[in-house]
Amino acid sequence: xxxxxxxxxxxSNEEEPVHLPCNHSTISGTDYIHWYRQLPSQGPEYVIxxxxxxxxxxxASLAIAEDRKSSTLILHRATxxxxxxxxxxxxxxxxxxxxxxxxxxxxxx
Amino acid sequence: xxxxxxxxxxxxxxxxxxxxxxxxPISGHKSVSWYQQVLGQGPQFIFQYYEKEERGRGNFxxxxxxxxxxxxxxxxxxxxxxxxxSALYLCASSFSWTPPLYTQYFGPGTxxxxx
Numbered sequence: 001x002x003x004x005x006x007x008x009x010x011x012s013n014e015e016e017p018v019h020l021p022c023n024h025s026t027i028s029g030t031d032y033i034h035w036y037r038q039l040p041s042q043g044p045e046y047v048i049x050x051x052x053x054x055x056x057x058x059x060a061s062l063a064i065a066e067d068r069k070s071s072t073l074i075l076h077r078a079t080x081x082x083x084x085x086x087x088x089x090x091x092x093x094x095x096x097x098x099x100x101x102x103x104x105x106x107x108x109x
Numbered sequence: 110x111x112x113x114x115x116x117x118x119x120x121x122x123x124x125x126x127x128x129x130x131x132x133x134p135i136s137g138h139k140s141v142s143w144y145q146q147v148l149g150q151g152p153q154f155i156f157q158y159y160e161k162e163e164r165g166r167g168n169f170x171x172x173x174x175x176x177x178x179x180x181x182x183x184x185x186x187x188x189x190x191x192x193x194x195s196a197l198y199l200c201a202s203s204f205s206w207t208p209p210l211y212t213q214y215f216g217p218g219t220x221x222x223x224x
Contacts, residue, residue: 011179030208032208034212036215041198042217042218043201043215043216043217043218044152044199044201044215045215046212046213046214046215049212080115087151091211093207093208094157094164094165094206094207094211095140095142095144095157095165095203095205095206095207095213096142096153096154096157096165097144097154097201097213098168099144099151099152099153100149100151101151102151106212109132
């Protein structure tokens with residue numbers, strides 16, 4: 001299973017954009033890049049996913065490097081409710097998700 | 110629309126006992142996956158089912174088993190409980206188990222405490 005590398009923690013100010021990086025140098029051509037987040041005492045919440053092209057949805061944007069060896073989750077205006085652990089996950093031909101330690105995002109008012 | 114539901118929300122068992130956890134997927138979803146999350150760590154994959162057939166299994170002992178029913182709900186069974194089985198057990202559902210319709214949506218989990 002291909003692995004991802006994320007910073008352990010990041011800080012952001014409320015109402016400012018947040019860029020969460022993820023490195024996945026061993027990604028294969030069929031691996032999708034998924035982002036989930038998890039608030040304390042809750043199940044993981046799907047955020048966004050993509051294969052090759054940048055993706056946007058109501059929650060966030062996903063920017064994928066041209067060589068696909070890295071990606072960035074972009075929260076356009078952080079709110080206090082965005083404070084969570086963010087997981088960057090690669091999944092291939094099956095839906096099995098291999099979670100790492102993720103990035104703990106703190107949002108300061 | 111209702112999301113993934115799990116029951117019970119909390120459970121306390123003693124070592125050596127057996128436990129059954131239940132999961133109802135989002136309507137229309139045919140795949141269910143189970144994950145174990147120990148405190149302070151990311152979720153670990155246990156099983157994936159699609160159309161009642163096991164499609165994937167993680168690195169867990171045979172004490173862990175699961176099944177999926179014709180209505181796509183699922184049960185996770187754990188026998189001979191150990192203290193280390195104390196964790197949040199998460200269920201996730203998806204339309205399929207292969208791309209592109211395999212995005213998983215998680216339930217709130219069942220908190221299992223083994224004493």
